[in-house]
Amino acid sequence: MSARWRPGDVVALRYITRDAKPGMSWPFRVVEDRDDLLALFIPQGARYKAWEQPPGPAGRRLGDATWRHDVLRLMYPGRHHSIWLFWRRDEQGRRFTSYYVNMEEPFRRTAIGVDTNDHMLDIVVTPDLRWRWKDDDVLAERVRQGVYPEDFAAVVRAEGERVIANIEARRSPFSDGWEAWTPDPAWTVPELPEQWDRLPATVWEGADWAYPVAGRTR
Template sequence: MRVVRDDADGLVGWLAPDTPVLRPVLADGRELRAVPAHDMFRSGRAVGRGRWRGSGVLKIAPTGAPWSVWLFWGEGWSFRGWYVNLEDTHLRDATSVVTQDHVLDLWVTPDRSVTWKDEDELEAAVDTGRWSAEDADRFRADARGVEAIVARWGSPFADGWEQWRPDPSWIVPALPPDLAWDFDVDPIGG
């Protein structure tokens, strides 16, 4: 991922088409969603190396927020919407950013409609002990907080990022050489 902006407001990164990525997969290399939701959280995990497919995504991680916002475009840069990934507040060091997914997500359309995603998976995560009921309540409260930001059209939704475009001279970055993975997997993305 290429850093677009890094300041007191947060971190913005560009995940270009065909960028190599590491992501969790099942212990046998299958996609997490290849099994029912309850099994997804009971099964062992491994690391898969793949590539990002689609038109690329701009990721915005506001400082201190328990979520990030991913902007998606379609053909010809037609803006599709904002994907809100609920997650731990980002921890950073000199070379990396660490967070943990909270399963529940939101989709915000250009007309500002908000749809909750993966509620069934969050319930399965609680049922299997991956997250507690209290954790799930906190994640839902975080989602309602994002809904309030959308309702008042606050940052980062109102910041005009949907007009942003990557520098055409940028090359697709490689994974750092010290990373390890268990499987090569199919591309993912929007």
């Protein structure tokens, strides 16, 4: 798929499980679709699909959930991370609360949106650009358990280190003024495209290396 989306288009962002099925999935509005950036927006209140907790007797199942923040998701073709901006909206208005760096599979375009999957490690960044790792202990534990090979975890950490260098140097996108971005007021809350669970998943080409069969817990 190489077609571009237009601002305002509704797309499905799907996390693909280790057995190559659509997992957690969210509706987003397209903000910008360029060679070097795909920017997507999900508003507070959007309905998405999340794993039910705890899993029932039949195993894990996806159920409806409500998204709790306004989030702009900046995605970079071929890269192992996306950068999110969070806003809170309440009686006091709308305010930018944090950046979040999400390590993840390089995204693939589908007929209805994009496919990716989470790499566990994250970085939380305050509006004044103080940062901290999140779930680096969980990543290390997954390596010990054999869920992730050590060299894959090293690639994920190295990706995070590159973003940290950008944060500390106040480079793009942390200097781009995205914090002042606001959604088109004409946009309604997006709903997941109907085909989100029927359209076959795309599998990341690195999946066999990163997620060895022995660790396929999905």
